[in-house]
């Protein structure tokens with residue numbers, strides 16, 4: 001069961017003394033964690049991992065809209081011991097009240113609220129928060145020089161610039177996961193050329209020549225990585241951590257689907273140049289799938305590959321992440 005608090009009740013409650021732990025080396029242990037966007041597509045995996053972490057974090061609170069409290073009761077009740085603050089993310093006083101005694105903030109807000117994060121960051125630092133994770137959990141927005149002009153990156157780049165120019169003492173960490181394999185499998189009915197696997201119809205569209213490696217994360221692992229990062233503050237402070245469940249090619253994905261479902265697949269390809277043409281046309285036409293094309297082009301051209309990722313930096317060594325076999329198994333089971 002969760003405990004529901006309102007910002008006005010919080011404001012009249014004496015500020016909880018944070019159990020920040022400083023050793024002789026000034027190391028920091030997150031104790032009171034506040035999550036924004038906790039019930040979203042990604043936020044729910046992150047919140048589940050934080051709530052389920054062992055040993056438990058002392059206090060976990062989510063800041064959410066009244067609409068979510070009214071409509072996502074089952075999800076909220078599934079998080080045993082969690083505190084829920086219902087408020088308006090655009091109201092500074094609501095946010096300030098919720099930040100009393102909080103030492104660590106995890107933002108998982110959706111695209112519609114990415115811009116609002118500069119206010120959240122400012123208020124959090126003023127409230128004495130020690131560590132802040134802005135909402136990223138996706139493609140590396142500073143992979144290389146070309147990243148600066150990619151349209152889907154602009155709001156997150158603005159948050160990083162704000163942090164560089166304004167944040168003085170609060171530590172900031174970005175968790176960069178690359179694409180979610182769960183979403184990458186999805187073939188959008190209106191744009192099959194953007195790639196994907198339709199398990200029921202046994203149809204697939206592979207991007208490029210199908211041999212380009214892509215680094216993926218599962219949605220379950222994004223939560224594990226975030227919880228793991230919380231256990232490794234010193235290694236995480238000030239970094240954009242690049243974490244991945246596994247790296248594989250579209251042809252390897254296809255082979256795994258055939259291994260688990262048998263043959264008979266209709267396999268087509270969208271060559272890289274065609275993908276770029278489709279991307280360009282989608283932006284010209286103002287199509288809602290423009291971002292999908294851009295991200296899939298970035299992933300296909302190698303924008304998720306690193307000499308070494310940061311998995312081990314946060315203690316997630318080999319064998320601790322989901323596998324391609326598991327992810328395909330999930331997709332096959334969900335298609336039944």
Ligand SMILES: NC(=O)c1ccc[n+]([C@@H]2O[C@H](COP(=O)([O-])OP(=O)(O)OC[C@H]3O[C@@H](n4cnc5c(N)ncnc54)[C@H](OP(=O)(O)O)[C@@H]3O)[C@@H](O)[C@H]2O)c1
Pocket residue numbers: 036037038039040041042043063064065067068089108109110111112113135136137138139178179180183
């Ligand atoms: N790599 C990828 O493939 C990928 C895929 C999906 C997402 N992501 C990234 O993951 C992060 C979270 O995305 P998401 O899809 O999980 O978000 P989402 O489900 O769309 O939204 C998450 C939460 O944000 C809060 N929110 C408050 N005001 C909002 C507003 N005006 N517009 C939208 N949300 C608002 C809502 O929480 P309350 O109701 O509790 O206030 C909402 O449940 C983003 O940074 C996104 O870019 C990456």
